[in-house]
Amino acid sequence: MTSAQTLSTRPVRRDRRDWTGWTFVGPFMIVFALVFIAPVIYSIYLSFFQDQLVGGNSFVWFDNYAQALGDPKFWDALGRVTLFLVVQVPIMLVLALAAAMAIDSARLHFSGVFRISIFLPYAVPAVVATLMWGFIYGDRFGLVGNINDAFGISIPDPLSNSWILLAIGNIVTWEFVGYNMLIFYAALRVIPTELYEAAELDGAGAFRVIRSIKLPSIKGAVVIATIFSIIGSFQLFNEPNILQTIAPNAISSYFTPNMYAYNLSFAGQQYNYSAAIAIIMGLATMIIAYVVQLSGSRKDA
Amino acid sequence: MSASTVQATAASTRPTQGRPRFARSTTSRGRKSIWLTIIxxxxxxxxxLPLFWLIVNSSKTQESLFSSFGLWFSGDFALFDNIAQVLTYHDGEFVRWLGNTVLYVVVGAGxxxxxxxxxxxxxxxxxxxxxxxxxxxxxxxxxVPGTALAVPTFLMFSxxxxxxxxxxxxxxSLISPFGLYLVWTYASEAIPTEILEAARVDGAGEMRTFFTISMRLLAPGFITVLLFTMVATWNNYFLPLIMLSESTWYPLTVGLNQWNAQASTAGGEAIYNLVITGSLLTIVPIVIAFLFMQRYWQSGLTTGSVK
Known part of the structure; x- marks a missing residue:
């Protein structure tokens, strides 16, 4: 953590140092301690115990972690979200970036309509988005069924084993492309005009401006959007959990690490093991987010 | 997220470096492109398209859902029948869930x-x-992945x-680290320390200064955070799924999913038309809030920070 560094470079001017600030920060911190810090500590505590029929609750050091690392179901789930991450996140972010640049370029008719319409799906609850797309995917009264009937063909069932991950990727992309677009757009809006004027004097073309001015200027926003997308992929739960109702054969109880942890806890009462898996996933997310952030903040990156 | 990312973003979005909103539309690069518009x-x-599908299919009866083309209206226009059914099904549990959701949004997001x-x-x-x-x-x-906290939070609350x-x-729902971060960067830029010092010299208490002066300057940042917390609370699914085992306290999201799951349980009645119409009713308020508040949150995002 490099917070000290940041604090010293931020333009915070204060003429006194006393406890007044706590009257503002205090209420947040009290609730924060209850819903963030306490569960983290409790989770770590739980992960070091095992509850057995014989012998009751006992301290087992890292046994739960060792069990998780040797559990094929856990690796299966982790592999699936990693594949999801590697494919879905780049597609979504490139689409979002392209849309943001198009809207910012001032060369688009009705850019305001595009901005609000593409962002709109973000307001749709994951439950509604998944139900909606799930129906559309369906072959009974969905669009896939209509297309099959109309052309007398049979396009691959999006809810089958081999296509389900793609189907989920499409739902997630639909939900969040506008959100990421808005992040990029906000960063593009504040690029100083002088930079564009200088580029124009130099006779730089549109793609040169994108490569040399726009992309470097919004690097911070790209890094943040990437980190949040990685966290989102590793936490994948809502969409597969809801789709499970209509595609029970394609989505197992350990489809993603989060679904596995959830099902261990609430279907199997294995709280300790579930806590260990949640912590491993938390650590993995933090490490990857940190690596992305490091590579993003390199000068030449 | 580490501090230097934050720093990078905060620096790149500092309003003082910004150009006026319409600066570039008058330059030579402002020519509209029809091809870009088409793409x-x-x-x-x-x-x-999916939202259009939802509206079209909310107007169909259960039977015509199965017998008609998905992207156009057909048969009887049953939207109002469907709405009436949604609101009265199972003694009006949908209305109860709607009330719960509003409560969670007002108290939680607020x-x-x-x-x-x-x-x-x-x-x-x-x-x-x-x-x-x-x-x-x-x-x-x-x-920290939010869902990693779900199980221990459930056990503690239990x-x-x-x-x-x-x-x-x-x-x-009361904690939004992202909201805190957004206000923090926004406040650093939007509230001149001189104003606070002047208020102190005048003998105003810190809380009074906050409510009378600072809150006003923070309004766009505040609205932006409110919008994001509202969306998060209105759309919350995982937390209520874990915490609630009785439908009395369900928000709309969990309730709708239960209606949908009902079709695949033994002896359960399939109510797809109600699930679809209920989905539409669920997104209408949040979409209206979105459009209504866009004037504020767009300025809050561009002049404050992004994340």
Whole structure:
């Protein structure tokens, strides 16, 4: 953590140092301690115990972690979200970036309509988005069924084993492309005009401006959007959990690490093991987010 | 997320460096491109098509759902029948869930926005013992997957007797690290320290200064945070799914999913037309709030920070 560094470079001017600030920060911190810090500590505590029929609750050091690392179901789930991450996140972010640049370029008719319409799906609850797309995917009264009937063909069932991950990727992309677009757009809006004027004097073309001015200027926003997308992929739960109702054969109880942890806890009462898996996933997310952030903040990156 | 990312973003979005909003539309590069517009229309259709599907199919009876083409209206226009059925099905449980959702949004998102604004302002404008610690802990928390906390939070709340009550949804909703971060960067830029000093010289208390002067300057940041916390609370699914086992306290999201799951349980009645119409009713309020508030949150995002 490099917070000290940041604090010293931020333009915070204060003429006194006393406890007044706590009257503002205090209420947040009290609730924060209850819903963030306490569960983290409790989770770590739980992960070091095992509850057995014989012998009751006992301290087992890292046994739960060792069990998780040797559990094929856990690796299966982790592999699936990693594949999801590697494919879905780049597609979504490139689409979002392209849309943001198009809207910012001032060369688009009705850019305001595009901005609000593409962002709109973000307001749709994951439950509604998944139900909606799930129906559309369906072959009974969905669009896939209509297309099959109309052309007398049979396009691959999006809810089958081999296509389900793609189907989920499409739902997630639909939900969040506008959100990421808005992040990029906000960063593009504040690029100083002088930079564009200088580029124009130099006779730089549109793609040169994108490569040399726009992309470097919004690097911070790209890094943040990437980190949040990685966290989102590793936490994948809502969409597969809801789709499970209509595609029970394609989505197992350990489809993603989060679904596995959830099902261990609430279907199997294995709280300790579930806590260990949640912590491993938390650590993995933090490490990857940190690596992305490091590579993003390199000068030449 | 670590601090230098934050720093990079905060620096790149500092309003003083910004250009006027319409600066570039008058330059030679402002020529409109029809091709770009057409390409973007594809994306527009992708974004809106499922919503159009939802509206069309909300107007169909259960029978015509199965017998008609998905992207156009057919048969009787049953939208109002469907709405009436949604509102009265199972003694009007949908209305109950709607009330719950509104309660969670008003108390949860409202409270979260208020706490985040207070704390973000405190971090931006005051130096106090432990400030660096607060800062580090909150940044660390942003990187912790929210769902990793779900099981321990459930067990804790269960021992405190809070599960199966509205509190189990409201209390965790009160914290928005992202909201805090947004207000913090926004307040650093939007509130000149001189104003606060002037107020102090005049003898105004810190709280009074906050409510009479600072809140006004923070309004766009506040609205932006409110919008994001509202969406998060209205759309919350995982937390209520874990905390609530009885439908009395369900929000709309969990309720709708239960209606949908009903079709695949033994002896359950399939009510697809109600699930679809209920989905439409669920998104209407949040979409209206979105459009209504866009004037404010767009300025809050561009002049403050992004994340």
């Amino acid at each position: 973007m229309c594809v994306m527009l259709v992708y974004s809106l 409270g979260a926005t208020f706490l985040a604004t207070l704390a973000g302002y405190g971090l931006a404008k005051f130096d106090f013992p432990g400030r660096k610690g607060v800062f580090a802990v909150i940044l660390g928390a942003v990187a 021992e405190m007797g809070l599960t199966n009550t509205g509190w189990s949804i409201i209390i965790p």
